[in-house]
Amino acid sequence: MARYILMAETGADLTPELIARYDVQIVPMHVSFGAQTKDDGAFPPEELFSYYEQTHELPKTSGCSPADFERAFDTVHAKYPDRHILHLAYSAATTCSYQSALIAAEGRDYVTSVDTKQVSAGQALVVLRVAQYLEEHPDCPVEEVVAAAEKFSRTCHMGFFPGDLVYLKAGGRVSNAAYLGAKILSLHPLIEIIDGKLLSTKKYRGKPEKVALKFLQDFVQKHQLRRDLLAFVNAPGLSQEVKDGMLALAKELGFQDILWIPTGCVVSTHSGPGGFGAVGFGPDQ
Secondary structure: OOOEEEEEEHHOOOOHHHHHHOEEEOOEEEEEEEEEEEEEOOOOOHHHHHHHHOOOOOOOOOOOOHHHHHHHHHHHHOOOOOOOOEEEEEOOOOOOHHHHHHHEEEOOEEEEEEEEOOOHHHHHHHHHHHHHHHHHOOOOOOOHHHHHHHHHHEEEEEEEEEOOOOHHOOOOOOOHHHHHHHHHHHHEEEEEEEEEEEEEEEHHHHHHHHHHHHHHHHHHHHHHOOOOEEEEEEEEOOHHHHHHHHHHHHHHHHEEEEEEEEOHHHHHHHHOOEEEEEEEOOOOO
């Protein structure tokens, strides 16, 4: 990747290993606890859960500001003046980060931003695929790598179950009636990323360990996922039984490379403890 430097927000939930392996530059998103605002990634998600339990107030998340990107762009450019910065952005439909990056890039012709239309582990897998593409095509022009990034974004599919619907209720994303109904009936709403938006597409019923297996079978079939790569996304508190079951089924289904990507503070704020899901790539479009 001699010609390029990849950049993403903390909300991509890239693991330290992937960040180091591909030298990805990370820009912090933010989480506010009342009057106090902290950088996403500067503290563990468990701190969010403790705050909610103590105050019954949900922390608020916010995207990167233009000033955040100005600092990041200038720092990277000073260190790598001959490299082009390729910012693979958190879905523009969910946060201001992409727009902030475009504002900050004005007058900086060494920056290109692409809306991945993905969040969390979905964004992470797009970054991973672009990094691998650049290792194979290190001298490709910007237009070519942007086209590749857009293809990876289109073919990436992510499904996720919130761990505790009380967090969605507290954030105003589900009504009290819907919350009570789901609790009584043991319903688990599946959230999918469609054209950059988080949409509830289906409801599963039962215990998480059974829901996880049925979801994975349905998800792989629905999106005709390629078997070379699969990522599991998990919030703190997910049971080992669910993890072991999903991993065993993924191997049985023939997935070759299986990653675990823990949710950071941004997604955990909306998910609550115990959230889980999967991300993979469908056929090329």
